[in-house]
Amino acid sequence: MAAECVVPPGVVHDRPLVEVHAGGVDEWVPIKRVKMFTNAFIVQDGKILLGYKKRGIGQGLFNGFGGKVEAGETPAEAAVRELREEAGIDAPLRQIGMLSFKVEDVEEAFHIDIFMAEEHTGTIIETEEMRPQWFSTTTQTDGDILPPIPYENMWADDIFWLPLLLSKQKFAGRADFNTGNKMLKWWFGKETS
Numbered sequence: 001m002a003a004e005c006v007v008p009p010g011v012v013h014d015r016p017l018v019e020v021h022a023g024g025v026d027e028w029v030p031i032k033r034v035k036m037f038t039n040a041f042i043v044q045d046g047k048i049l050l051g052y053k054k055r056g057i058g059q060g061l062f063n064g065f066g067g068k069v070e071a072g073e074t075p076a077e078a079a080v081r082e083l084r085e086e087a088g089i090d091a092p093l094r095q096i097g098m099l100s101f102k103v104e105d106v107e108e109a110f111h112i113d114i115f116m117a118e119e120h121t122g123t124i125i126e127t128e129e130m131r132p133q134w135f136s137t138t139t140q141t142d143g144d145i146l147p148p149i150p151y152e153n154m155w156a157d158d159i160f161w162l163p164l165l166l167s168k169q170k171f172a173g174r175a176d177f178n179t180g181n182k183m184l185k186w187w188f189g190k191e192t193s
């Protein structure tokens with residue numbers, strides 16, 4: 001019999017999920033309030049566009065392009081706006097994932113809708129917030145020009161779910177962090193096809 005899949009509190013999903021990675025301490029920290037964010041990735045021609053965050057949350061790390069969902073916006077509208085603001089481009093974004101993060105001593109949990117597109121229009125530019133850079137999504141060979149995805153310089157959760165995004169599998173998950181950005185407990189799952 002298949003093991004029961006206990007989806008953590010705060011993880012919003014329409015369809016059944018199967019566990020892919022889980023670990024850490026026994027209990028989830030209770031979530032009282034949630035703040036909505038977006039994060040968007042362009043994946044095309046064997047490469048992924050990431051941005052080096054120059055300020056604010058996640059400064060000094062590479063991430064997708066995104067930010068807070070503003071009043072009156074849908075997450076999809078916010079994702080398009082943030083991609084344009086942070087990288088100067090437009091893309092036919094579609095939602096591929098949902099993540100919930102609770103950081104110790106931060107009252108509001110992060111609810112982040114994750115988007116991706118396989119094409120874009122416009123010229124990629126460096127902005128006040130982000131320095132965009134392409135990375136290779138393929139197995140490295142000596143002839144590769146692009147560097148591999150810099151997981152060592154990204155949020156600790158990314159290595160658990162970014163491979164699901166790259167293989168276009170819908171996913172959801174949660175991680176609880178301490179104030180030093182160390183993951184205390186985590187769970188990531190993908191939709192059953």
Ligand SMILES: COc1nc(N)nc2c1ncn2[C@H]1C[C@H](O)[C@@H](COP(=O)(O)OP(=O)(O)OP(=O)(O)O)O1
Nearest residue numbers: 037038039056057058065066067068101112155158
């Ligand atoms: C805790 O783990 C996280 N992992 C990942 N992969 N991404 C995260 C994590 N925590 C936050 N993020 C993402 C969510 C957003 O895309 C950004 C933060 O957005 P920001 O605060 O920069 O939002 P803006 O509206 O752009 O902010 P400004 O007020 O600076 O314009 O990080």
